[in-house]
Amino acid sequence: MxxxxxxxxxxxxxxxxxxxxxxxxxxxxxxxxxxxxxxxxxxxxxxxxxxxxxxxxxxxxxxxxxxxxxxxxxxxxxxxxxxxxxxxxxxxxxxxxLQGHRDQPxxxxxxxxxxxxxxxxxxxxxxxxxxxxxxxxxxxxxxxxxxxxxxxxxxxxxxxxxxxxxxxxxxxxxxxHPPAPRRAEPTTATPAPEPPPAPGPPPAPVPVSAPAPAALPTPFPLPAQRRAEDPEAREAAGAEERMRAAGFPVRKVLEEFDESHPRAFDRDTVARLGKLDFVTARHNAVFVGPPGTGKTHLAVGLGVRACQAGHRVLCATAAAWAARLAEAHAAGRLTEELTALDAYPLLIVDEVGYTPFDPAATALFFQFVAHRYERGSLIVTADRPPARWTEVFSGPSVPAMADRLVHHAEIVRLDADSYRTRHARAAWAD
Known part of the structure; x- marks a missing residue:
């Protein structure tokens, strides 16, 4: 594109x-x-x-x-x-x-x-x-x-x-709590007609798997009206709906993170981020480390906790965000798209560093970060610190983008071997 x-x-x-x-x-x-x-x-x-x-x-x-x-x-x-x-x-x-200073008030x-x-x-x-x-x-x-x-x-x-x-x-x-902006009308593409089936033997029948066992009912199920009036059930349903709409690649929680794996890990900072004060303050969080060190786990865990606290969250990779911004720009509705994202107090940009971006995409990312600056929170996971993002992004706006991102940000560095590779080696050794 x-x-x-x-x-x-x-x-x-x-x-x-x-x-x-x-x-x-x-x-x-x-x-x-x-x-x-x-x-x-x-x-x-x-x-x-x-x-x-x-x-x-x-x-x-x-x-x-x-x-x-x-x-x-x-x-x-x-x-x-x-x-x-x-x-x-x-x-x-x-x-x-004073960001990062131990005596920052x-x-x-x-x-x-x-x-x-x-x-x-x-x-x-x-x-x-x-x-x-x-x-x-x-x-x-x-x-x-x-x-x-x-x-x-x-x-x-x-x-x-x-x-x-x-x-x-x-x-x-x-x-x-800014008023929710009017959502832009989605552009729907007409699906291409399916080609006629090629002549040949009929396809083999697909075996039907046995239905999964239904979940056991609760000992005393509540009537539908009572469930609707129950604030705890309503809150749990709202949190589940927000988590489904967030687009998490997997469901992770902070409590499941293996803190013994990283050699360098700032537990106090992650615990402070877990209180979600940075979301209400419209600050950012940046997780930096090699692949397989748990950056996505921590980002998704914070996103899940934010959904449970009542915040709307969107999660996608950096490449997916770039494609979304490029599509909005090509349709002439980039400003409307950025304004619509204001309804989400927390956005997660995963896997920065794995895909290089040309100057045009970098300019769109700069507008994205600049628009979110002090308007909403960003969680970014990257394989290198923002000072080295010139190796990923190209164009004159890279320093300004990194400056806005880290101004109000907690930067957590994870230093470890790949968790996945370690377990693969252990399995091979066994």
């Missing part, structure tokens, strides 16, 4: 210039870093004063409580600062590139402008609570006017945070 080359329209120069103005915010975040240093100095200054008072015996219980509350207040403000510095810089200025992958506003409001309420508690602890030295206005301001902070959280809820749900 010949796939026409896809031309990508370049971003206008004015657009590049406007986008480059985001670097004007970089000095602001470094200014917040300096403010973080000021709070570190203030913390140790207060701590040193508390230690001196305690050692000299001049520290009352009220003073110790107030001093500790001040330290807690400083720490909470410093936590808010680091969240705004790291999350805001990552969201609005440039990527920091969990909240960083979920931070966006909406989340930052909610966390900021929550932190302000916490800081206001500490200040109000200080007033109540030192109530004998606090005027009634200050106590009254401190309570009113604190309630205003709580009310504002509640309103902001209420407004953010529908936005988050709308982004997590």
């Amino acid at each position: 010949i796939v026409p080359t896809v031309q990508n329209s370049p971003m206008p120069t004015l657009g590049y210039a406007l986008f480059a103005t985001r670097w004007l915010q970089a000095p602001l975040y470094f200014g917040l870093v300096a403010a973080q240093g000021v709070y570190v100095y203030k913390f140790f200054n207060e701590l040193w004063a508390l230690i001196l008072r305690c050692v000299s015996g001049r520290a009352t219980e009220t003073y110790v409580m107030l001093a500790v509350l001040k330290l807690v207040d400083v720490v909470m403000i410093a936590n808010l600062l680091i969240m705004v510095i790291v999350g805001g810089y990552e969201t609005f200025v440039s990527r920091i590139g 969990e909240w960083l992958s979920h931070v966006n402008s909406n989340v930052l506003k909610v966390k900021l409001a929550t932190a302000i309420v916490g800081i206001s609570s500490v200040h109000l508690l200080q007033m109540f602890v030192d109530v004998h030295h606090t005027s009634r006017h200050a106590l009254l206005w401190g309570t009113v301001i604190h309630m205003a902070f709580i009310f504002s945070a509640a309103i902001l959280a209420y407004m953010s809820g529908p936005m988050a749900r709308r982004s997590e």
